[in-house]
Amino acid sequence: MRFHLLLILAAALVYGAARAIGLDYVFFAGYIVLQYVALATAWNILGGYTGYMNFGVSAFFALGAYTTVALDKAFGLPLPVMMLAGGIVSGLVGLGMGYLTMRLKGIFFAIATFALAVVAETFITNWDYVGGSSGAYIIRPVKGPLYGTYIEYLFLLMLVVVVVSLAIARWLERSRLGYGLAAIRDDEVAAEATGVPTLGLKLIATTISGALMGVAGAPLPFYITFFDPSAGFNLAYAINSIAMAMIGGTASWVGPLVGAVLLATVQQVATVTISSEINLLLVGGLLVLFVVLAPNGIVGLVQGRWRWRR
Amino acid sequence: MTIGNIGRIAGRAALVAMAMLGSIALASAAEPIKIGMGMAQTGPLAGSGKSALLSMQIWVEDVNAKGGLLGRPVKLIYYDDQSSPANVPPIYTKLIDIDKVDLIVSGYATPIIAAAMPIAMQHNMVLMGLFGLADNARFHYDKYFQIAPIGENPSESSTKPIFDLAMTLNPKPKTVAVITPELEFGHAILTGVRKNAKELGLTVVYDRTFPPATTDLTTVVREVQASHPDIVVVGTQPGQTISAVRAISEVGLKAMMIGGAMTGLQTSPTEMLLGPQLNGFVNFNYWLPSPKMQFPGVMDFLGKYQARAEKAGVDPLGYYIGPWAYAQMQILGQAVEATKSLDGAKLGPYIHATTFKTVVGDVKFGPGGEWAKPRVLMAQFQHVTGNGIAQFKGSDKLVVVDPPEYKAGDMIYPFQDARK
């Protein structure tokens, strides 16, 4: 309970600081950083806690976004409602993926997630209602429903998503569910042998992970206003989520937060200063470096030094 | 204190005061007018993006050489949008919020322009659009002006010229096939083709769109061949255009007339790459160095452009987008000078009401922000030999065949006759 209050306080401070600076640009860039915090945290639930590497991040993310496109076109619902819908859709897809891949482990699971992303993309590109390959235009209102600009509103929504994701991740980590997931990660066969309900746990993990990714993706069409398959189904989301979680450290909820804030901020700065390709170069390079030299991520390094000092 | 002393002190104080006032005035006079944009320097659109940027930089130099706008120097601030619409909103937000630009212009191509519209509308700024198809159709923004001479009905004007030409063929064609990607742009082409075909009594025998990322169009071309069309309308974007030409060559597609809306065929690197494979294609052009198109200032501009193009790594001839990017800036500049203002509320109505004199001739916009009267040329590649660039510098290998007021030669048909 105390943790949750602290978390909300931290979020309020972030929002307050952003408002104080008063530039739309801060909300614009900040939205992306927050989005990646949510994605990395969601990925880590399946990747770090359970040990199953998901390459199909873009599928869940984009399906959340396309849910928004479809619902906005059909009903024009308020964004938070569409975000929940996006979460439900992606959560269900996560559940389905869990079932399909229940007998797959390790690399085969990863390949299957990759295949899933392609299949999802193919279906969307053939669905004319949401624009198919040509994409869809979303008219973004100028003012947000509360006060400020619409982009400030998007920033606020994403902040809420981040708070919820971090809370869920931390809760999962410390619950019996989490111990079960860790058991699966460390030795699935042994876990099964000792009676851990591995299938059920894996399904829960894929569902929660997928749902959070869908919620994170849902506001994106309003952010870019022109949404086509390449905006959502981009392999860059996979590498960013994976890199941020692994560079930060996959063992706890802090890792993805640290990794995402650092990496995403650097990327935003690089885009407008040096060049834009540099982004993925940085991400790839850092990922390789950390995976080879510091497999426990930044959090692992810090913890190691701590322990060493004592 | 003598009167003389007081006088001298007063005199010096006055001088100092004047100097201060003068420097303040000078400082604000020297404060540049900033024009901001996102322009593709990388990605599939970079070919035209870089060419456009160079043209605009030349305009800035020209304007500054004559004293700038409203007595102030002009400065261009740009970022690379990487040909991706997703990058556009953050770029324009940064331009407006942080760089504090006074005016904005768009990047190149339909989806890129569309992504900038909401921001322009939010800040009530004029948006000059560079080569976008029907971007204003859903926004109806009264301060958007698109420079390519497509006219208020883009899907019609991008396809009508081909059909006009087709109807001059003997015997008259009866069937038409379309090769176009699954994109907004492709949809506009399809709509235009279907409408024109219906009006003229032609049957559409193939109209399946292909995924935009396809690099191998031989299967599509084979399918077209299997439907035996009299004319083939090709509506493609730069990368796909090359694939289409190569596929059509490989499969040996035959028809009375092939071409229409193949973007990218107008840039010299593409022309050089494809060489003789271009022969026979009839395609749209906005401007060519044809005898009837020598508008005031255009050859001067191209001279400056071509001198720097090679070094800048851009389209060496620059016929496709160069004069238009320059003209767009001319219009903006003339509007600013005429209204003595940088305010969209004044610039917008002025631009709507005025006929401008530019390097691409007289420009008058209609109510939707497009040219009031379209001016799309159709030209055919004829007798291209080898892959050298010199042959494309003049206008004899690319012959204007339509409309009649700009015509320079006759079309060779059927398509395969022009390939010999």
Added chain:
Amino acid sequence: MNITFELLANSLLAGLLLGGFYAALSAGATIAFGLLEIVNIAHPTFAVIGAYAVYLLNRHLHLDPLLGGLVLTPIFYLIGTILYRVYHFAFERRSEDAMQGLAFFFGLMFIVEVGLIMIFGVDFRYVTTDYITTTWQIGELSVPLRLAVPFVGSLALLAVLEIGLKRSFTGRAIIAVAEDPLALRLMSASPVKIKRIAFGVAIATTAFVGALLVIIQPLQPASGREFIGRVFAICVLGGMGSISGTLIAAVFLGLVENMTSIFLGASWSPAVAFGFLLITLAVRPRGLLGR
């Protein structure tokens, strides 16, 4: 749309020829993945590097791409062995699971892609040869050399690999290291050294495959991405580590893709390939012709 015999026959042919290329591309991957359990998701990206190198040789020295590919093969072999040393040091020694290795190659893939973008830009590159634009007409069939030449090259590569694996001592040792490293050690062959050679060979193939790639289609830095899924689909479908299985699976995939394109439209092709993969993974992960 009219589906004539000519259209059908030519599409089947194109699918067959393309399938041969897919097989060549997947051969190295099936060695690395199937026999060594190294998940090199960047394998197609290495082929792209090979393609760019071949392109440079073609552009500046007017070297025929196939020749260029052969010339580059020893260099790529060396790169492969070095890469294996790094991989072994970082992962296999610590007996990390394949996941960290996967992340490693994933990161590598992006580094290479961006590097290529920064060096070459994103414009399409083409090689020029006398035969690329030629098409042979055999009755109703048109055989474009752009596809036929790489097909022949692919078969040659596959034959060399198959013979090498089955007939040479090193080759058999490679197969053995996958099945029983201990027995191999007892035969006084070092498993690590054998694996290093094997991975070197896998990467070496990408030089020649790169040449085939750039003959078939225009080249740009992200060209590898469209093949990642196909390569792994073929590896799984064909049985991990089997060269003949790879060829059959690859040709099958090529044919199915083309048929889908004609009957359902090209936009459904990816779904078919990956749909097959998903079903195979769900039902029979060892592949249709698995060991």
